[in-house]
Structure formats: C-alpha cells, structure tokens
Amino acid sequence: MTGAINVILPFFTLFIGAFGIIVIGRLLKFDNRITAGLTATLLLVSLIQLIWIMGDSNIDILSFGAAGPGGVTFQPDVIGTFVSATILVIAILITIYSGGSISSEPTYLLYYPLILLSLSGLFGMFFTNDLFNLFLLSELSNLTASALIAFQSRAEGSVSAGYKYLIMSSLGTMIILLGVYFIYKGTGSTDLSVISTLVNNSTRIGAGCFLVGFSIKAGVVPLHTWVPDVYSNSPSAISGLLAGVISKSVLFIVSITCTKLGMESSELGLFLIAFGCLNMLLGSIKALTQKHIRRFLSYSSITHTGYLMFTLGIGHYYQLDSAFSTSIFLFVIAGIAKCLAFLTAGIYEHDRQVSEANDPGNPPKTVKYAPYLLSFALVGLAGIPPLAGFTGKWLVFSSAISTGDVISMIGLVIFLVSSVIGLGGYLPMIVRLFKERDQPDDTNQLITNSSLWMTIPVYMFCVLYIIVSFHPTPWLQIIIGIIK
C-alpha cells in the first residue's frame, strides 16, 4: 500500500461502519433512534475527514494492489470532495429524520447500514482512479439504493419501484462495464491516469458508454422512466436523498470521468446542453399535470437535473469557470430545497399513516407549518426571488449570456420556456396546499404525531435554505475557490 491513508478514511468509515452497526445493533438491541443517532455520528465523522482532505493543499493518492483490475487507487479531486461533503451534510439530516419516519419498520437495523453502504459506493465512485473499481462501486451503490427504495415493502408500489430502479441502474452499470471493456481492450489499463495519456478510439467509445450508463442513473431524458415511480414510492427520506443529491451528483462523476477519458470538452458539453434542454422541457411539461405531490416533485427533479446539465454543459463547451461554479451552487441549493420538499411530503404521509396521503389538500394535523414549509421549498425550486433558486437562475443566465454564442442562447430560451411552464405547475400546487376542503377529513383515519426526529431536520433544511438565500457569499466563495 502506498500513499496517504487519510484519502480513504471517509470511505472506510462508512463502509466498515455499516457492518459495525449491524453487528453492534443486533448484539446490544439498539432501537431505531439509537441506530439513527449512531449512523448520523458516523456520517459526521466521515464529513470531518472529508473537510480534512479539502483543507489539505496537496492532492494525495492511495494505492494498494497491482495497477489495473485487482488493484485499488483512490485519488480524490476537489470537486468530488466538496460534492461528497454536501451529500454528507444532507445525509446526516436525512438519517436523523429517518429516526422518526421509519420507526414502525421492524427491519430498521438494515436500513441505516444500507444508507452507509450506498453513500460509500457513491464516494468511492468520486474518489477512485480505477475504472474497474468504479464499476464495482457503482454496483454497490445501485444494489443498496434499490434495497432502500423497496424498504417499506408493505407500502403499495414500493417493491416494484425498487425492482424498477434495480433493473434500470443495472442496465446502466452493464453499459459502464462495456465501456470498461472497450477501454481496457484499447489501452490495456483501467487506471485513469494511464488511460488519459493513451486516448484513442476505444477510449472514446468507452467514454460514450460511461456517458449513457451514468445518464440512466442520473435520470436523463429519455432514460428517466424510473424517476417518477421511484421517487413517489420509496421512503420519503430516501426520495429526498436520491432526488436531492445522489442522482445529480452522478453528473459530476460523469463529467470528471469522461474528461479523464479524453472526451472532447465540446462533445461532452454539447451532449449535456442538448439533453439538459430535453430534461428541462419534459420535466416542466409533465409536472404541469401532476396532482400527487411526490410525483410532482419527481418531475420537478427531472427539470432541475436539466438545469444542472445545461450549466455543466456550458462549462465544458465554452471552458467557462463561472458555469462550473454555478453548477455546484445549483447542486447545493436544489439539494437542500428538494430534501425539504420531500421530507415535508413525508410528514404528510407519516401523519396519516397511509402511503397515498400525498394529496396536498389534506394537510397534516400534527405539524401545522407543513404547508408553509412545503410551499417555501416549492417557491425556492421555482426560482422566485429572493430565495436561492433565483440566485441560481441569475448565475445560469449570466453564464449563458456571457458566452454570447447561439447554442447557449437557444439553451437559454429553452430554460426560460421551461421556467415559465414550471411556474404553471408550482403555483397550482401551492394553491392546493392551502385550499380548504369542502368535506371534513376522514376521522376514522389513524393520525400519528410526527416526532421531533422528523420535524427538526425539516426545520434545519428550511433554515439552511434561508441562510443560502440571504447570505450566499460564503458558499459562493468556497465554490469559486474550488473551481479556481
């Protein structure tokens, strides 16, 4: 083994921690909340380790085993580290929320390790410098995410959503494996630092396979078909995690990996711009007709993936630093707002103990502020000033306009159209949240109090979003620093 051990610590904390929780939890008979607390602590430790890596001016590499398949090389880059740290902050709050939301599930001891394994797979994908490892870690992330989606197996649609995700993401992973094959055949190596010096047609085909494979995982149109079913049928915390950060972070992985594989920036940029526009349009149009809150949020998520792709695409196509920093800012703010929205929708569900309690006209009895919190998140996602969504929109427009090129202008027009269409979905949804019902609610339905474990993370997401909205300077400073 050579290199600095600190590189691998965040990954190992989660990976080893997952098994540790299963063993210790079973031995000491932890209840749901203790397990949630312990998991949140492990995530916090991993976050501290990541911040340690970010603070280090040298980019360390850790390798063990032989180079190529069989060996392991970890080389975190600064964007991947920041994105991972953002995911961890959100995951900590999601885990605390789960301490309340899945309390009725008897198999809760498996839930938290699955979160840890899924995240470790994702971080591994960011940090690994080896394509075969990337494939394995992607499989780890897929399998655990599928299990998490189907976790509330008694709920209608849950298992089929898990299967759908498993099939689609496995298809994506198979295409990635095909890409690994092409690259290995063409270069004789799976080490990205070696491959980047031996770019040829095989690596280009391989990069194309990576692009398609990861597009499935990110929910890029037309490979998005799993998104609405999965986000509306999985546990709300998992929907928040997937829609808010995990699926979008894949775009950064694809961006970093394809660049290392020698894909032309203009080709990658054009792909991201074109398909980003498709995502924006399809997501906003389909969201218009949705009345089920989580399904609405799913389509809104497809739109936001489009915004992110468009901005990343501009960054690649025009080699524009401001577009890259905008894409990271969009990732952060959309992640917070989306999690706030999904978790609040989860409070609606939990309060009434039914999976179809997503009717926004049927507000929770025990959390009076839920409609306000949800509408706050929706206003943010719609990009209405002065919330951070608007700052994000401003930055996207600035990046696109500063290029002065026809491609980005066409994209910008589509962005505007999608933004207006999107408002046609957001506003009626907000109206429905406050619409008084003609008939009294069914009093036979069981009402369950949403505990502080659920409400505190929701309020914290809300506070976080307010801070980013009204004082975005420190966040922008960090992000611009990273890109520089």
Add this chain to the structure above:
Amino acid sequence: MDTHQILLSGITVFPIIGVIILLIWRNAAKKQAALIGIVSESIALVFTLMLLKPLNTGQAIQFSLPWIAEINISFSLELNWLAFVFLLTEILVTLAAMIYSLGEKTGEKSSNFYYALLLLFSLGMSGTTLSNDVFLFYVFWELMLLASVLLILIWGHGEERSQVSLKYFIITHIGSLIVLICLITLYVNLGTANISELILGASTLPPKTQSLLTIFFIIGFCVKMAIFPLHIWLPDAHTVAPMPVTIILAAAMLSMGTYGILRFPIALFSLEILEHFSIWMMIAGLVSEIYGALMSLAEKDIKRIIAYSSVSQMGYILFGLGSLTQQGMVGSIMHVVYHAIVKALLFMVVGIIIAATNERDIERLGGLGRKLPVTTVCVAIGVLGISGMPPLGIFNSEWMIFSGGFETSQPIILTILTLLGSIFTVIYALRFFGKIFLGKFTLHDGEVHQPKLLVYTTAAVTALLVIEGLLPSSLISWATEGLSAILVGGPL
C-alpha cells in the same frame, strides 16, 4: 451612515418590521392589523417627505451595503427626483387602500396576513423604485408580483380566482423574465450590477445590443403597463381582486412599468438608438388608448369598465414616452401621478356602489345620485378628471403629452389621432356617470347603505385630485427634475 441614508433605508426597513410584527401577532383583529400596516406605511411616507429637503439641494441620496460580493451585487438604494415622484405616489395609494380596507369586508379573516401582504406589495414597489442595483431591482420587482398574486388568490372574489391569479402571475412573469434577461445582459457585458454605473457605461455597448435591449426592455415593461395586446391579464385580475388590491394594482403597480422604461432604456441608451423605436411606442400607445376606451364603452361590469380605462390611460403614458421630447416625457410622469389619484378615486367609488347595491351590472344600476350624494360629487369630479377637463390634473398632463407629440419628428397624424381618441375617454366616463348616478333609481330595495369610512377615504382622495390639479407647479418641477436626473448623458 448619515441621517439621510438612515431615512432612505428606513423606507424599506419599516414595512419589513411591520410585516414581522404582523406575522408574529397571529390573532390580531382587523383593526389592530390595519393599525400596524398603516403606521409602518406612514413612517415610510414621513421618511420620504423628510428626504425632500436634501433632494432640493440637487443631490441624489444613496445607501449601499455589500450583499453578494462575489458577483458584485449590493443592497444599493438611490433616491432621486424621478424615484421620489413614483415613491410618493405608491406610498400614498397604499395608505389610502389600507384605510379604505377598514371600511369593507376584505381581510376580516387572517387580517395579519392580509395587511402583511399589503405591506410587502408596497415594499416591492418602493424597493423597485429605489433600487440602484439590477439584482435588487428584480428581487423587489418579483416581490411586488408575488404579494399581489397571493392577495388575489386568497382574498379574491369568485371561484375563478385561482385561474385568474395563475394567468396574472404567468403573463406578468413572462414580462419579468424578458426584463431579467436584459438586466443580466447589461450586468454581464458591463461587469457591474450598479444602475448608476450601467448608465455611464451603456453607451459603450455595440449599437445592435443597445437596440435589442431597448426592444426587450420596452416589451417587458409594457406587460406590466398592460399595453395592448399585452394587457390580457389586467381585466380579470382587476375584476377578481378585492377592491383595495385593485386600487393598488391600477393606481400604483401599473406605473412601475413606466418607471422601468424611464429607468432603463430611456436612461441608458442614446437618442439615436431610441429614435428607432419612438414611432412604435407612439403607435402602441395610440392603439392601447383607443382599444381600452372602446372596451370600457362595451363593458357592462362597472369594475371592468374602470379596469379597461387603465389600458387606455397607460396608452397616453406610453405615447408621451415614445415622443422622446421633454414635454412628452414630463407629461407622462405627471400622468402617472394624476392617473393614480383618479383611478384610486374611481375604484373607490365602484367599491362603494358594490357595497351599497351589491350590483355590478351598469345596465341594472341607475339613479344613485340622490341616494349617494357625497359619492356622486366625488365621482363627478373623478369623471371630469379622467376626461381631461381643466383645471383638474389630467388636463395638464395630457396637454404636455400632446405638446410632446406635436414637437416630435414622428408623423403628426399620430398625435392628432391620439387627441381625437381622447373623445372616447369622455364618452365612457360620461356613460359611467350617467348610467349609474342619473336617471331613475332602478334597484328594487329602496335603501342603499354606504359605509362611512369608504366615503371619507374617497372624499379625501377627491380633495387630493382637486388640489393636485389646481397646484401643479410642484409636480411639474419634480417631474422635470426627475427626468433630468436620469438623463445624464441620455437622449435629451
């Protein structure tokens, strides 16, 4: 930070404090909520008036705090004469609407939210007027829209209020997005968000960019002004909105579009660029004037009659701006103020009629003159006012707009047609008065009850209309100063 800067920031801070108090005081009765709203707005009014003296020394008052330093965005406010005229108008209109609200039923439920939203609506307009940063300008611009949409959505009349507010929101938001694109283009090309700096640097942009920005700015702001054919949101929004909100929408918010045209294309770009669009602005103004007046004539709903009258009056304003002459533009600025007072008055009268008779169909109304004597006097003055009869204010502003039209290099026929078109205004105004207040009393219920507070407020606004008409010199001077304040290096 000196006293003037404290006062300037206070104009935006006190309404925010009012909003916070109202949001905390959830059980506030309507009178209590109104008191908070009126006091907050009155403080903003007092601060504005206190700044009159330093403004007289000839210097604009500025206040700036860094906000998002990474992208050169600051919380920057500036009060110049132009902003002063618009600011005073919108604060007075909001105050009148808040007092008027006390006399009618709107806002009896969730009073704290109602008055908080009225304050936010006003804050949106004040902020838009005072902003000296394009980012901040847009934030306040959208706040104005959002607050008004919520007011219509929650307190609007009828089942269709959701659809109407959605239509209003989407159409005006499209206009706002067009403005946003222009603002960001300026910001990206000139590297600053500060409006004063943009004014100094805008002439360095390529002429083609300046022309494109002018077109888009005018289109975007004309949506807010409800110029034909971009007016489609207005009749429904004005009809469905509760009366105090309609008053603010018609009397104050429409004028924000005028302010936008003055603050951006006219202040930023040279006469050579603007001249290409002069004739189109004048034609659009003329068409809007005649279309609005004809629609007012055709309507039976008394609220829609006055709503369409706004489309017509905004036409005059655009015509004056399009003339690109000092007379025409000063006339337009004055018309904004006079129109605000007349429109507030006429909508207040409509509110009294609806409250007294529960009827909105002009064909079913009649003979109210004897039943509502004070209101009849007020509406008579209002009708004369909107018809442009001397010595009431609109006569002065229309005189200047037409003078501007005759002075311009554009075909004189446009001004003649606009002048002739004003006959339609007289006709619809007289129809409104004659059908409702003259003739036989047509309603079956003998008694009509008019809430006293509504009448007092209406009478006060009528008095203001008369005073403004008789003593126009201050307004002329403010409007002229306002125009020269923004035209540093501009078209004239």
